[in-house]
Every structure is written in structure tokens, then in C-alpha cells.
Amino acid sequence: MALYSSMDKAQLEQEYAKLREAYENYKAEGHSLNMARGKPGAEQLALSVDMLNILTPDSVFKTEDNPDVRNYGGLDGIIEAKRLFGEILEVDPENIFVGGSSSLNMMFDTIACLKEQLWKGQDNLKFLCPAPGYDRHFGVTEYFGFELITVPMTENGPDMDVVEKLVAEDASIKGIWIVPKYSNPQGITCSDETVRRFAALKPAAKDFRIMWDNAYVIHDINDTPDKLLNIFDEVKKTGNEDMVFEFCSFSKVTFPGAGVAALAASKTNLEMIKKRYTFQTIGFDKLNMLRHVQYFKDIDGVRAHMQKHRAVLQPRFEMVLSILGRELSDCGIAKWTNPNGGYFVSVDVMPGTAKRVVALCKEAGVVLTGAGATYPYGKDPEDKNIRIAPTYPPIEELEIAMNIFCVCARLAACEMLNKH
Amino acid sequence: MALYSSMDKAQLEQEYAKLREAYENYKAEGHSLNMARGKPGAEQLALSVDMLNILTPDSVFKTEDNPDVRNYGGLDGIIEAKRLFGEILEVDPENIFVGGSSSLNMMFDTIACLKEQLWKGQDNLKFLCPAPGYDRHFGVTEYFGFELITVPMTENGPDMDVVEKLVAEDASIKGIWIVPKYSNPQGITCSDETVRRFAALKPAAKDFRIMWDNAYVIHDINDTPDKLLNIFDEVKKTGNEDMVFEFCSFSKVTFPGAGVAALAASKTNLEMIKKRYTFQTIGFDKLNMLRHVQYFKDIDGVRAHMQKHRAVLQPRFEMVLSILGRELSDCGIAKWTNPNGGYFVSVDVMPGTAKRVVALCKEAGVVLTGAGATYPYGKDPEDKNIRIAPTYPPIEELEIAMNIFCVCARLAACEMLNKH
Numbered sequence: 001m002a003l004y005s006s007m008d009k010a011q012l013e014q015e016y017a018k019l020r021e022a023y024e025n026y027k028a029e030g031h032s033l034n035m036a037r038g039k040p041g042a043e044q045l046a047l048s049v050d051m052l053n054i055l056t057p058d059s060v061f062k063t064e065d066n067p068d069v070r071n072y073g074g075l076d077g078i079i080e081a082k083r084l085f086g087e088i089l090e091v092d093p094e095n096i097f098v099g100g101s102s103s104l105n106m107m108f109d110t111i112a113c114l115k116e117q118l119w120k121g122q123d124n125l126k127f128l129c130p131a132p133g134y135d136r137h138f139g140v141t142e143y144f145g146f147e148l149i150t151v152p153m154t155e156n157g158p159d160m161d162v163v164e165k166l167v168a169e170d171a172s173i174k175g176i177w178i179v180p181k182y183s184n185p186q187g188i189t190c191s192d193e194t195v196r197r198f199a200a201l202k203p204a205a206k207d208f209r210i211m212w213d214n215a216y217v218i219h220d221i222n223d224t225p226d227k228l229l230n231i232f233d234e235v236k237k238t239g240n241e242d243m244v245f246e247f248c249s250f251s252k253v254t255f256p257g258a259g260v261a262a263l264a265a266s267k268t269n270l271e272m273i274k275k276r277y278t279f280q281t282i283g284f285d286k287l288n289m290l291r292h293v294q295y296f297k298d299i300d301g302v303r304a305h306m307q308k309h310r311a312v313l314q315p316r317f318e319m320v321l322s323i324l325g326r327e328l329s330d331c332g333i334a335k336w337t338n339p340n341g342g343y344f345v346s347v348d349v350m351p352g353t354a355k356r357v358v359a360l361c362k363e364a365g366v367v368l369t370g371a372g373a374t375y376p377y378g379k380d381p382e383d384k385n386i387r388i389a390p391t392y393p394p395i396e397e398l399e400i401a402m403n404i405f406c407v408c409a410r411l412a413a414c415e416m417l418n419k420h
Numbered sequence: 421m422a423l424y425s426s427m428d429k430a431q432l433e434q435e436y437a438k439l440r441e442a443y444e445n446y447k448a449e450g451h452s453l454n455m456a457r458g459k460p461g462a463e464q465l466a467l468s469v470d471m472l473n474i475l476t477p478d479s480v481f482k483t484e485d486n487p488d489v490r491n492y493g494g495l496d497g498i499i500e501a502k503r504l505f506g507e508i509l510e511v512d513p514e515n516i517f518v519g520g521s522s523s524l525n526m527m528f529d530t531i532a533c534l535k536e537q538l539w540k541g542q543d544n545l546k547f548l549c550p551a552p553g554y555d556r557h558f559g560v561t562e563y564f565g566f567e568l569i570t571v572p573m574t575e576n577g578p579d580m581d582v583v584e585k586l587v588a589e590d591a592s593i594k595g596i597w598i599v600p601k602y603s604n605p606q607g608i609t610c611s612d613e614t615v616r617r618f619a620a621l622k623p624a625a626k627d628f629r630i631m632w633d634n635a636y637v638i639h640d641i642n643d644t645p646d647k648l649l650n651i652f653d654e655v656k657k658t659g660n661e662d663m664v665f666e667f668c669s670f671s672k673v674t675f676p677g678a679g680v681a682a683l684a685a686s687k688t689n690l691e692m693i694k695k696r697y698t699f700q701t702i703g704f705d706k707l708n709m710l711r712h713v714q715y716f717k718d719i720d721g722v723r724a725h726m727q728k729h730r731a732v733l734q735p736r737f738e739m740v741l742s743i744l745g746r747e748l749s750d751c752g753i754a755k756w757t758n759p760n761g762g763y764f765v766s767v768d769v770m771p772g773t774a775k776r777v778v779a780l781c782k783e784a785g786v787v788l789t790g791a792g793a794t795y796p797y798g799k800d801p802e803d804k805n806i807r808i809a810p811t812y813p814p815i816e817e818l819e820i821a822m823n824i825f826c827v828c829a830r831l832a833a834c835e836m837l838n839k840h
Binding site: 042048052057071100102104112136142144255278280283286287288 | 457459460462465468469470472473474475476477479481488489490491492493520521522524525528532536556559560562563564671675676677678696698699700701702703704705706707708
């Protein structure tokens with residue numbers, strides 16, 4: 001195999017024919033494989049089943065600050081759960097609000113709250129979306145009518161030159177989404193400098209908010225985990241404590257959809273969000289909070305549990321990276337990330353071919369995240385980014401799926417080069 | 421004891437002195453009692469604890485329409501939970517959306533959804549609030565900036581003459597709240613005629629919606645339960661299927677805040693709400709749905725469980741009614757409801773004294789729902805309605821609390837009469 005860019009027309013046609021044959025063979029095998037969403041696999045779900053019957057009829061339901069977690073009361077969660085999230089996020093339990101089972105829902109509620117309270121009466125608002133990024137983030141602000149503005153990602157996080165310039169110039173820009181550690185999909189962690197520049201932002205909008213979605217805060221997959229500066233430590237230094245809402249959850253620690261989610265925020269921001277939640281609900285599922293607290297006990301329990309996840313995930317990421325290296329390095333048509341944690345590998349195929357690669361994969365029985373999904377409005381300007389989610393399929397299926405993906409990436413590149 | 425209205429000044433002063441002494445004696449006893457919120461008591465919470473460890477590491481997590489309830493997927497709930505709610509509400513499971521643990525939260529989400537989608541761009545909207553009613557209902561529409569319009573309650577439900585007239589005249593009236601069975605606080609069930617008139621409404625607003633909060637659908641407390649017509653059967657006849665959102669939950673069946681909530685709606689309304697929920701969350705807690713489904717199995721299991729609640733609640737309601745009868749009948753200063761189900765007894769004390777009664781009770785260590793809370797904006801025009809919640813305190817405390825309440829009601833009446 002050689003660089004496609006150095007091949008002449010005949011060589012490319014030969015390569016195309018070879019790939020086409022491989023592709024047709026895969027198709028004939030009739031696969032049904034899925035690398036689309038960041039869902040834990042069966043081995044991971046099995047890790048937490050001992051939590052399910054940890055509460056029994058004989059459990060003690062009185063906790064330190066709640067007379068009976070089986071009853072109404074305690075809008076912002078039990079203190080024991082606040083402490084656990086406080087340890088994970090390295091913030092004071094006083095700054096934690098423990099919610100339902102979905103951090104996405106808490107982010108949605110937060111944007112809804114800000115729109116109804118802080119940004120009330122303001123129209124034509126905009127939101128910054130570092131991309132490639134998380135499609136569901138962009139979706140929330142799209143639902144609420146924000147204009148989404150793409151900010152490029154760098155290897156140190158969002159391009160802060162762009163962020164600083166935009167927020168300083170335009171008071172209708174009300175916030176920014178960011179997964180600061182092991183970003184979705186690139187697995188990039190904001191550098192210390194990036195975190196400090198976030199904390200020191202001077203937005204034209206005095207009511208600007210950072211949606212700091214620390215979804216993968218404890219989701220390392222190898223021996224060289226990234227370190228993320230604590231944003232709340234930094235905003236204390238710059239006097240920007242009210243600028244940040246931080247989120248995280250147990251969805252990818254215990255059970256997706258049945259974990260516990262929380263947010264961390266300044267006193268002012270907590271009061272704002274509690275005002276809404278007071279009308280919205282009497283309180284969230286404290287039995288599930290107690291279940292999690294009793295199961296993990298403290299941060300050490302959580303960390304030990306995450307080691308078990310790592311043991312499942314590390315071989316998968318290694319396999320994905322090894323196949324990408326073997327199949328796509330020499331031909332020079334793709335670049336990809338090599339993350340130390342998170343749930344994804346981000347692949348940039350040859351510009352203009354991402355949609356085609358996803359379509360070819362689909363035809364061969366491999367479902368990928370839709371091309372463009374990692375960009376606002378689902379539109380990747382260069383049509384090159386594809387998000388690989390290695391966690392869900394059984395590992396033997398992952399291997400086949402990745403081989404098919406690589407054939408499709410090369411096939412689409414040949415098609416593109418042959419056109420010119 | 422005689423009718424206060426037939427007493428002369430001297431008799432009233434004598435009565436006042438006697439009551440004042442009784443009151444001071446209660447105060448001296450230093451009570452701390454609570455009849456404020458509709459919270460199940462300890463005996464009721466104990467009824468459902470066997471549900472807590474019904475799921476075990478060996479459970480089967482694949483259900484009829486879900487490959488693994490421990491993972492993401494299934495926005496509107498598992499089919500087994502839809503069927504159970506379908507049986508409870510007597511609607512097709514296809515018309516059920518099973519959500520998180522709070523029906524109040526689902527109502528809040530529904531109003532938010534309607535405001536963002538159906539009523540988008542419309543300002544100065546109004547909402548009908550039958551009163552006395554549920555303060556948290558009124559609060560939701562107040563939060564979203566609706567003008568709240570009070571509709572009087574009759575013994576057959578909201579005064580439908582008023583409702584029909586208002587909705588026909590004013591297109592800015594977008595909906596109405598109602599607890600159709602065992603209303604909060606009066607325990608009134610809408611008569612067949614009332615339900616039919618709801619179904620036949622011809623609002624000027626084509627986007628008018630009824631928030632049918634069937635919170636107490638299965639919450640009978642004696643042998644003569646009320647029967648409520650099925651609103652969805654009726655709106656099918658009138659072609660108003662899109663006019664109704666119905667809600668219910670297991671909060672007062674299993675655990676408040678940790679039950680399962682659901683809504684029933686037409687296909688059009690379900691599509692509308694699903695559009696929002698698609699952005700809001702990946703899905704709700706399906707493990708808790710499975711827990712409930714496995715515990716109850718079907719409607720018969722639920723009904724058997726409700727009999728256990730009834731056994732706890734019936735003596736409490738009987739005691740409250742017996743004390744009210746003994747202490748307040750002869751003096752003719754109060755009226756109260758005698759419900760066949762639900763969570764409350766509604767007492768109308770002498771007009772102009774409700775706030776005073778609540779304050780007197782508080783001073784003697786008995787916390788009641790704030791006077792006025794059952795009216796929009798917390799303002800009872802006649803200052804007479806007080807909601808008694810007999811479920812939470814231990815029954816021996818309930819007895820003391822009710823005795824204190826009656827003394828306070830009579831004391832306040834004497835004060836009022838002595839002024840004139």
C-alpha cells in the first residue's frame with residue numbers, strides 16, 4: 001500500500017477494484033453491526049448489577065439530612081450524594097445539585113431555566129458550539145431557537161482565540177458548550193491554558209454561561225490519563241464564578257438512563273436553578289441516590305469501579321487504533337485521534353467523503369453515527385469527520401466493523417480521487 | 421355548645437375565654453405536628469419496601485420491546501409499563517408515554533413544550549384554575565407567565581357554566597388544570613355531566629388543552645368509591661381527542677419521588693411531546709419501570725396494593741371527620757368535605773379567619789398548608805379554605821393536631837364575631 005496522493009490513475013483504479021472486491025465480500029457476509037452511539041456494552045452493564053438489590057426492606061432510609069429517602073422532600077438531593085459528586089468534581093458539596101438520572105436532561109433544564117429567567121425577553125440569541133462536538137448539546141440550543149456558531153477544535157480544546165474574539169464582540173452570544181475532558185468525539189482534554197482562558201473570558205454579554213459537561217471526568221482508558229484543571233478554582237481567581245455550570249452523571253459508570261446526574265454551580269446559579277426546580281418537581285429519586293452512595297461509598301469506590309470499565313474498554317480502543325493504523329496509515333487519506341479516555345475515536349476521512357463512507361458502511365451492515373452529526377445543524381463543512389463508538393458491539397464484531405469501515409474509507413477516497 | 425351566630429356578646433366572650441384556656445394548655449404541651457403536605461406516612465412507605473430488591477444481579481433485563489433496560493434506548497418507556505398505566509387509566513398502551521419519577525415534572529414539561537411549540541409566539545396567555553385546587557398546578561403556569569383565572573368548584577367539579585363561557589369568549593385562555601377524581605383538596609370527583617361538558621368544550625382557542633391530572637385514580641379510601649367517566653372515551657365522541665393530556669404516577673402507590681410517572685395523550689399530542697423529549701433526554705429510568713412492573717404484574721396487583729393503603733388511610737380520614745363533626749358541627753362556623761378517596765379533607769372555616777387559624781395552629785405547634793395556598797397566587801378571596809392532610813403524622817399525633825385545629829378554628833371565629 002502506498003500514499004493515494006502519489007498513485008497515478010491506473011494504480012488508483014487497481015486499488016479501487018481490489019477494495020470493491022473486499023467490500024462486496026463483506027456485503028455478502030450480511031453483517032449487522034453498530035458503532036453509532038456511545039452506549040456501554042454488555043460486559044460493562046454487568047459490572048454494576050450488584051447495585052440493584054443493595055437496598056432491601058431492612059435498609060435504613062434515614063440519611064444525614066433526610067428523615068426518609070422513600071418520601072417527598074429534599075429538592076437538591078441527599079447530602080451523601082452531594083459529597084460523592086463533590087469528590088468526583090472536586091467542588092464543595094454545597095455547590096452541588098443532585099438531580100434525576102440524566103445529565104442531558106439537567107443541561108436541557110438549565111438552558112430552559114436561563115432562557116426563562118436570566119435571558120428572558122432577549123431574542124435572536126446565539127450559542128457557541130466547538131466542533132466536532134456532541135450532537136445532543138447542539139440539539140438542545142437548536143430546540144430553544146439559538147443560532148449555533150461553530151468554533152474550531154484544536155488539540156488543546158476549543159480555539160480560544162476565536163472564542164475570546166466572538167464573545168467580546170457580540171453580546172447576543174450567551175454561552176458555549178464544551179466537554180472539557182475526553183471531548184466527544186475527539187477525546188481532547190482542554191489544556192491548562194485553555195481552562196484559564198475560559199475562566200478569564202470577558203464576554204460582552206454579562207449573562208454569558210459556560211456549559212461545562214464533564215461527562216468523562218473519571219473515564220480514563222489507559223495508564224496515561226489526561227489531567228484537567230478545576231474550572232471552579234480558576235473562575236474564583238478571575239471573579240467569574242457565576243459563568244460556569246458543570247455537569248456529570250453516573251450514566252456511564254452504572255446504568256445509562258438509570259444512574260444519577262448532578263450539576264455544580266455558584267450559589268447564585270444554584271439559586272436560579274432551584275427557583276425553576278421548585279416549580280418543576282417536588283424532588284428527584286433519592287432511593288436511586290442512596291443506592292449509588294451505598295454501592296460506591298466514596299470516590300475510591302468509584303475509581304475502583306472505573307478500573308473495571310477500563311479493563312473492558314482499553315482492548316477495544318487498542319483494537320480500533322491498531323486497525324486504523326494498519327489499514328489507513330500508509331494510504332494517507334485519514335487522520336484520527338488517540339484518546340486517553342472517553343467513549344470515542346474521531347476519524348477525519350478524506351474531505352468530501354464522510355457521507356459516502358457512512359453510506360457505504362450502512363450498505364455493508366455497519367451503522368455509524370451520521371456524517372455531520374458532530375457539527376451544528378448536522379453540517380460538517382468539509383464532510384470529513386466520523387465518530388467511531390467502540391464500546392457497544394461485542395469485540396469480535398467491533399473488529400469486523402472496523403475492517404469494513406477502513407475498506408469503505410479507502411473506497412470512498414479512491415472514488416473521489418478517480419473523479420479528478 | 422350552640423350556634424355561634426345565635427350567641428350574644430356575653431356568651432361569645434365566655435366561649436372565647438374557655439377556648440383560650442384550652443388553646444394555652446395545648447401550647448404549653450409544646451407540640452410539633454404537621455398536617456401540611458400530602459405525604460404518605462411511615463406505615464404506607466413500609467408497604468412497598470419489598471419492591472426494592474425485586475431486581476437482582478440475575479434478573480432478565482430484556483423485555484418485550486427492549487433489548488436491555490440497563491442501557492440507553494426507549495424514549496417513551498418499556499411496553500410492559502405502558503400496559504400497566506394503560507390498564508390504570510383505561511387507555512390504549514399506544515397512547516401512553518412513561519416518563520421519570522414525577523408526574524408534576526411531566527406536567528411542567530408539557531406546559532413548557534406547549535409554550536415552546538404549540539403556543540409559540542403568542543403572548544399574554546391565560547390559564548383556568550378551578551379553586552380550591554392544587555397549588556403546584558397553579559405554580560407551573562405562574563412560572564411560565566400565564567395569567568391565572570380562578571374558576572369556582574362545585575360538588576360536581578369545576579363550574580362548567582363558567583368554564584364554557586370563558587373559553588368560548590377568550591382565545592388567550594389556553595388551558596385548564598383539573599384533578600378530576602378526588603380533587604386536591606376537596607376530594608370532589610367530576611360528575612358524568614362535567615366530564616361530558618369538558619369533552620364537548622368549544623374553546624375560542626383552537627390550541628386549548630385540558631391538563632387532566634388523574635393523581636388519585638386508584639386512591640379510594642372506603643366502600644363507596646367515586647366513579648369517573650373516561651375522558652378519552654368522551655373526547656373520541658366529540659372529536660376533541662387532541663384537547664386532553666392525562667397524567668398519573670406511582671408516587672402515592674410506591675414511593676413519592678421514586679415511583680414512575682406517565683401521561684396519556686392522542687397520537688398528535690404524543691408526537692408533540694416526543695419532539696421535545698427527544699432533545700431533552702435519551703430516556704427515563706427503565707430499571708425503575710421494570711421494578712414496578714415486576715412487583716405489580718398487572719392492574720390486579722396494583723389494586724391489591726391500594727387496599728393496603730386504604731387500610732392505613734381509612735381510620736385517619738374517619739378520625740379527622742369525626743373530630744370535625746364533634747367539635748365544629750354545633751357551632752356552625754365551618755363546612756368540610758367527606759371524600760371517598762384522595763389525600764385531603766378541605767375545611768372552610770368562617771370567612772376571613774383562615775389565615776388566623778393557620779397562624780394560631782402554628783403557634784401551638786401544628787403546621788398546616790398555608791391559608792390561600794389552594795387558590796391562584798395564594799390568595800383565597802374569602803380567606804376561608806384550609807387543606808387538611810391526614811396521611812403523614814402518626815395517628816395519635818393526628819388526633820391531637822385535629823383537636824388543636826378545631827380549637828383554633830373556633831377561637832378565630834369568636835375573635836371575628838367579638839369584633840363586630
